[in-house]
Amino acid sequence: LGNSAELKNSIAARMLQQGKGHPLVGVIMGSDSDLPVMSAACKILEQFNVPFEVTIVSAHRTPHRMSKYAIEAPARGLKVIITGAGGAAHLPGMVAAMTPLPVIGVPVKGSVLDGVDSLHSIVQMPRGVPVATVGINNSTNAALLAVRMLGVYDSSYLTKMEQFLLKQEEEVLVKAEKLEN
Numbered sequence: 571l572g573n574s575a576e577l578k579n580s581i582a583a584r585m586l587q588q589g590k591g592h593p594l595v596g597v598i599m600g601s602d603s604d605l606p607v608m609s610a611a612c613k614i615l616e617q618f619n620v621p622f623e624v625t626i627v628s629a630h631r632t633p634h635r636m637s638k639y640a641i642e643a644p645a646r647g648l649k650v651i652i653t654g655a656g657g658a659a660h661l662p663g664m665v666a667a668m669t670p671l672p673v674i675g676v677p678v679k680g681s682v683l684d685g686v687d688s689l690h691s692i693v694q695m696p697r698g699v700p701v702a703t704v705g706i707n708n709s710t711n712a713a714l715l716a717v718r719m720l721g722v723y724d725s726s727y728l729t730k731m732e733q734f735l736l737k738q739e740e741e742v743l744v745k746a747e748k749l750e751n
């Protein structure tokens with residue numbers, strides 16, 4: 571997933587897989603320009619061996635595709651939907667409005683306003699329609715949160731998350747030790 575061409579090939583491969591496997595997590599984004607940010611989520615899901623699908627769904631440019639995706643997601647077996655969008659980032663909120671599944675929103679930083687526009691669009695949901703919002707461009711945390719959600723019904727994901735946290739802690743302790751000596 572190093573460059574744009576690889577990313578697009580990866581997306582194409584995932585889209586071909588769609589319907590054949592049984593993805594538990596859907597990773598969707600408003601535009602292919604969000605791919606460089608959203609690829610970090612895909613990497614984490616691959617790392618945790620989570621079956622997932624990834625595709626482009628735009629709230630504004632493909633509204634009918636968006637509603638179909640959100641409405642059909644539970645019956646297709648998805649458990650969590652990760653949504654990335656920038657600017658007037660309506661995708662996460664609108665998907666959350668049309669599905670009972672947990673929806674995680676990733677505010678993508680555009681070329682103006684430093685991503686604060688996306689963050690505010692996603693986080694300021696009305697009562698009754700929650701979107702779990704992560705930091706600007708932080709699709710890594712979106713995927714980690716999705717893995718924790720899957721752990722609620724499949725404890726193997728909790729075990730993997732515990733191992734991840736231990737490894738992360740060890741890495742910091744090694745750095746601290748190097749700094750101290």
Ligand code: RP5
Pocket residue numbers: 599600601602603604628654655656657658678680
């Ligand atoms: C949003 O508009 C997308 O999520 C993207 O972040 C932003 C810009 O899209 P492009 O004009 O680059 O396709 O809907």
